[in-house]
Amino acid sequence: MAEIDMRKVDEIIGRYKGEEGVLIQLLLDLQSEFNWISPEAIARISEQMRIPKSQIYRIATFYKAMSLKPVGRHIIQVCLGTACQVRGAPKILDRVEENLKIKEGATTSDMRFTLKRVNCLGCCAMGPVIVVDGTYHGKITPSMVEDILEQYE
């Protein structure tokens, strides 16, 4: 389980306390700090910002940019946009799933990787492309998948 440092949560809440209409920004800050938004964090925001829990949960489930589940240390995005698709992206995704023994959307039990499928990353010329922690790996083949994943501990 990814540990959540509540002091850090309080510090982030502190940036916005007393202001109105800041919930989305606050949640995005939490997301970028911890990679996910924990139930404890939601409870703390509710208490400190005086916003009902259900309203925070509503926002957090609405935006794809926010995750309510702990994510792994490394986030893999496999592009399945049209260009990558025709260049064999489904096989890349299959290979990653096979290698990590998880399905898209899930996190490995050792919390090493979270696998997400995305639809177009805007760099079709590089396709098929996968992004790990923001680093783009382009023009890849299924046989390259293992080497790429090994770079991330």
Added chain:
Amino acid sequence: MKLEIDGKIVEIEAGNTLLDAAKSIGIDIPTLCYHPALEPFGACRLCSVEIEKRGRTKVVTACNYPVEDGLVVRTKTQNIIDIRKMLLELLLARCPEEGRIQSLASEYGVTKPRFQIEDEHCILCGLCTRVCEELVGVSAINVISRGVEREVGAPYKELSDDCIGCGSCALVCPTDAIRLEKNIYPTTAEDIQEIEAKFLEGDRDEDLGVYSDLIAGKTSTGGQDGGMVTALLISGMKSNLFDAALVVRRVDGYNAEAVVVEDEQGILSARGTKYLRVPMMSKLEAALKAGKRRIAIVGTPCEVRAVRKLQQQWDLEREYPGVELTVLGLFCLESFDYEGLKADTKSRFGVELDKADKTQISRGKYIVTADGTDHSCDVRDMEAIVREGCPYCDDFVSQLADISIGSVGSPDDCSTVIVRSKVGKNLLDAAEFVSAEVDKKQIVKLAKLKKRNADRKLATILAGVQ
């Protein structure tokens, strides 16, 4: 503002909507997500009408479109009828069982949808979430996710700690969806009847609910008033009526939290009334999951309702075999918010609530004892810090509990006890206490007051229900 609706001229003040204007001249526009006491939402689109402005026509939702001077509105053109037909066809495919949808659909000649039939009840009109947020104020439920996954529920689909069981959501729900929700506790009149029949024993009193005994008692436990709650818990545990008790205990100063205790020491640590609302249901669920089965719960009327709803609606026995709940209900007119009460006590009396020796509400007075001095004010003056939702609750005496306890109706150092079931009777029989005189009239007076106030609130909601 002067405008034309279906060829009729209507004059109406600015700020009204097309729906208001149409209603004022008797033109009927169908709605599903509209309620006059709530902000219009425009979710169901059924109130779509055609407007003409500067020679251009467009389709808008009448419930949230403000009236404009010179506007021409048509509510029954073929285009509009086709739109409503399509909406109803989609709704009927989604919720084929729902009477309200069925009758609206047949009114528009829609009988058999072309689309895949689903087994849904909720049409996502948002009335329940809006009534909970805008009127009741607790926001226990909300919409979750988006797109085809959108649904209504409590956070994480776990038991809600915020729901007060007032049932407003069930009142406004145009379908059966809310009644089928499992994580909140809307308690309707039918639910109350069912719960009374299933759990309680005695005669039904109009104001105090079902009960068999009404007594006053005094013990030496040193709790609030006569300390009866503490005494009942201690003797109940000793007599093996339950193994654990879910009680509310102070943490950091005056603030409080619900904890499961399993011995006398634990029970004693929770002595004294806390005029706060604290999350209970998640703690109960956690206790059940941790394997506790025979649990006594001390709660306010809203928490008692929640526990009963849980017993009535969930198959608790299947999920947690051997479960036995003993429900001790408190008298409660309203509860406060910790931060609010703290700030109020500080500004009013210059007293730090966290350091106060005792707080008490008695005979309409809020009394704080600190450094040997009593400070008091009228509770009525503290309206601003009453917890959201409390004015919507009509239950002063925890009518659905096994046994209810409070201070009203008995002498100063005694507690009033109302026995409502066999479970409650056994609990009282196990306890040692000195009896005293009860003044039922005093209890009835406050019970009536609470009911009257809540009825007034609920009447606003009921008036707008179609």
